Amino acid sequence: xxxxxxxxxxxxxxxxxxxxxxxxxxxSVSSNSAxxxxxxxxxSRGLEWLxxxxxRSKWYNDYAVSVKSRITxxxxxxxxxxxxxLNSVTPEDTAVYYCARxxxxxxxxxxxxxxxxxxxxxxx
Amino acid sequence: QPxxxxxxxxxxxxxxxxxxxxxxxxxxxxxxxxxxxxxxxKAPRYLMKLxxxxxxxxxxxVPDRFSGSSSxxxxxxxxxxxxxxxxxxxYCETWDSNTRVFGGGTKLTVL
Numbered sequence: 495x496x497x498x499x500x501x502x503x504x505x506x507x508x509x510x511x512x513x514x515x516x517x518x519x520x521x522s523v524s525s526n527s528a529x530x531x532x533x534x535x536x537x538s539r540g541l542e543w544l545x546x547x548x549x550r551s552k553w554y555n556d557y558a559v560s561v562k563s564r565i566t567x568x569x570x571x572x573x574x575x576x577x578x579x580l581n582s583v584t585p586e587d588t589a590v591y592y593c594a595r596x597x598x599x600x601x602x603x604x605x606x607x608x609x610x611x612x613x614x615x616x617x618x
Numbered sequence: 619q620p621x622x623x624x625x626x627x628x629x630x631x632x633x634x635x636x637x638x639x640x641x642x643x644x645x646x647x648x649x650x651x652x653x654x655x656x657x658x659x660k661a662p663r664y665l666m667k668l669x670x671x672x673x674x675x676x677x678x679x680v681p682d683r684f685s686g687s688s689s690x691x692x693x694x695x696x697x698x699x700x701x702x703x704x705x706x707x708x709y710c711e712t713w714d715s716n717t718r719v720f721g722g723g724t725k726l727t728v729l
Contacts, residue, residue, distance in 0.1 A: 495678070531718070541662075541709060541720035556716040592661060601715040604652035606677060608661045 496520040498593050498609035506587075506616050512580040516593030516609055523569045523576055524549045529596040531605060532567060532578045536589035546596065547576055583616045590614075620646035622710050622721035629727040630700055638695045638724050640710035647691035649712045656723075657706045665708075668693050700728050 502514035514532075521528055529548035535541050545557035547567045557565050566579045580587060593609040596602065621643035630636035642649050648670045654662040664677040666686050674686035683698045697704055705728040710721040 533718075540722055541711075543718035543720070558717065596713075602713040602718070604650070604664065604667045604713070605654070605711060605718075606652075606664045606667075608654075608663065611661045 496595055496607045498595065498607055500591070500593055500609040500612045502612055502614075504613055504615060506583055506614060507618050508584055508616055509582055512578070512583050512587060512591075512614055512616070514578045514591055514593070514612055514614070515575055516577070517573070517575040518595075519574075521595065523547075523574050524571055526550060527597070527599045529602075530567075530569070530576045531594045531596050533592045533594055533605070534589040535592065535611075539589070542589075544578070544580075548596075550599075585616050588614065588616045619714060619717050620649055620712050620719055622651070622712060622719060624708075624710060624721040624724045626722065627725045627727070629729055631729045632700055632702065634700055635696060635698045636700060636726065638697075638708050638726070640693045640695075640721050642691040642693070642712065644691075646712070651693045652711045653686065653693075653695045654709045654711060655704075655706045656709065657703070662709060665695070668695075697726075702728055704728055 497519045499517045506512045529546045531546040532544040545567050564581045569576045590611045590613050592611050594605045595607040597606045623641040652667045653665040656662040666674045666676040668674040668686040672688040685696045687694045707723045709723045
């Protein structure tokens with residue numbers, strides 16, 4: 495059974511960097527049959543996909559156009575986890591952030607496991 | 619990129635059945651989708667992956683009461699013998715090679 499455990503601060507000041515980590519158990523961040531995603535949820539935007547990282551002989555990343563200039567998702571193979579960094583945050587980045595596993599070896603697949611969620615508030 | 623449309627709300631009585639709809643945008647009617655359930659205050663939970671043919675694969679532990687079907691651009695989630703714990707938001711999801719989208723969600727009320 496795959497489990498995803500999120501950690502990170504719940505309060506970030508405007509213009510600073512939001513940083514979250516997702517620890518994986520029951521699977522490997524280097525798996526050739528999974529990808530590791532970050533998704534956020536807010537009342538105004540609903541569920542919004544932010545990006546993913548995955549390994550297929552080398553590491554790849556895909557990012558949503560809406561955050562592409564501000565986002566970095568990195569794997570950490572030594573700790574079997576992956577992280578999200580979102581720069582230059584504004585109050586509009588206030589949301590519940592989820593890490594999630596995407597199944598399959600194809601170019602893309604369904605999200606089949608979710609982390610517990612972290613409410614991140616952007617406020618001074 | 620694809621767009622997913624869901625009704626904002628639905629209701630049905632305890633013990634009855636309900637069919638929720640997710641509609642794919644024009645040009646994307648063949649896409650595979652997934653259904654997720656989000657109970658109040660919890661993270662979403664994966665229910666199933668559903669193909670345009672109507673074939674579906676459920677996640678681990680998802681009760682037999684949950685089933686999927688398809689017709690054209692419409693993807694359906696049917697919940698039979700409704701229980702109080704089925705009161706939740708239901709989201710559909712689809713994806714391309716480098717993007718992922720979610721529907722706006724349907725809030726299901728069990729009467």
